[in-house]
Amino acid sequence: MSCRGTAEKKTAKYDPIYRNPLVPMLVNRILKHGKKSLAYQIFYRAVKEIQQKTKRNPLSVLREAIDKVTPNIAVKARRSKKGVTRQIPIEIGKTKGKVLAIRWLLEASRKRSGPNMASQFSSEFIDATKGRGGAIRKKEETHKKAEANRASAHFPSSRNRRPIQGSINLDKKRIHRKRIRMNRYFFSRNKQKGKERRRNRNHGSTKPSRGGACLRKRNRMEIS
Missing domain, CATH: 1.10.455.10 (Ribosomal protein S7/S5)
Known part of the structure; x- marks a missing residue:
């Protein structure tokens, strides 16, 4: 709870002739x-x-x-x-x-x-x-x-x-639809990233390393 008090509203004093604020x-x-x-x-x-x-x-x-x-x-x-x-x-x-x-x-x-x-x-x-x-x-x-x-x-x-x-x-419906589209986009993107992180955690990285690909290619050339 805030300890600050509410500020008092200041009212201007009336003038001596017109008595109007x-x-x-x-x-x-x-x-x-x-x-x-x-x-x-x-x-x-x-x-x-x-x-x-x-x-x-x-x-x-x-x-x-x-x-x-x-x-x-x-x-x-x-x-x-x-x-x-x-x-x-x-x-x-x-x-x-x-x-x-x-x-x-x-x-x-x-x-x-x-x-x-x-x-x-x-x-x-x-x-x-x-x-x-x-x-x-x-x-x-x-x-x-x-x-x-x-x-x-x-x-x-x-x-x-x-x-x-x-x-x-303002076209409030247009703004609302735009926000819904953006929310869906970010939700689907985060969901996809979460799936990739879980897959990598359970089965290792799905991307083959460049060194392994070069080694397999060299082995095939030697066998042939």
């Missing part, structure tokens, strides 16, 4: 060099711009953008025993997908051109709600990569062994 998640990822007050200033300015541009509740805009960018699958590199690195598509949960979506949105915001971070942040989130922008492209690239590597989806992943659902439909 989504706000500290975004602020903690905007944060740089420990300047949390500056990160909050950037976030509140961006939220104000979103409200002015869309005439909607800014938190609903943020949630909609994150939901549209959240991926269903991801690709992980796994090295096989032969040293071959394979890109294996795996299904990811809602929490992991949400974290990836926030990361992609902030990365795309930093790459945008604009007068300040708040305007870049607001523009990227508004574009994501409309189905465009750098974060949406990143999600599409991830899904395309997973679709291209669907042949490697039956390889086990160390952290996630769930079958992939959604846009990738």
Whole structure:
């Protein structure tokens, strides 16, 4: 029995204005060099711009953008025993997908051109709600990569062994038949090797030695 205890799930503290757990998640990822007050200033300015541009509740805009960018699958590199690195598509949960979506949105915001971070942040989130922008492209690239590597989806992943659902439909029957054929092949091969080992153990080696064959040939030539 393991002596390790279960880790406590950390929950982000609510911000003083919106009282929503989504706000500290975004602020903690905007944060740089420990300047949390500056990160909050950037976030509140961006939220104000979103409200002015869309005439909607800014938190609903943020949630909609994150939901549209959240991926269903991801690709992980796994090295096989032969040293071959394979890109294996795996299904990811809602929490992991949400974290990836926030990361992609902030990365795309930093790459945008604009007068300040708040305007870049607001523009990227508004574009994501409309189905465009750098974060949406990143999600599409991830899904395309997973679709291209669907042949490697039956390889086990160390952290996630769930079958992939959604846009990738695997031919499970084909994979199952392939595994059965491989198992039969290895079983018959091992069975044949076992028979050969038992025969050699009981009656000696069945392969004639090269020296004995040469000696018999020389004796026949002398008799003739």
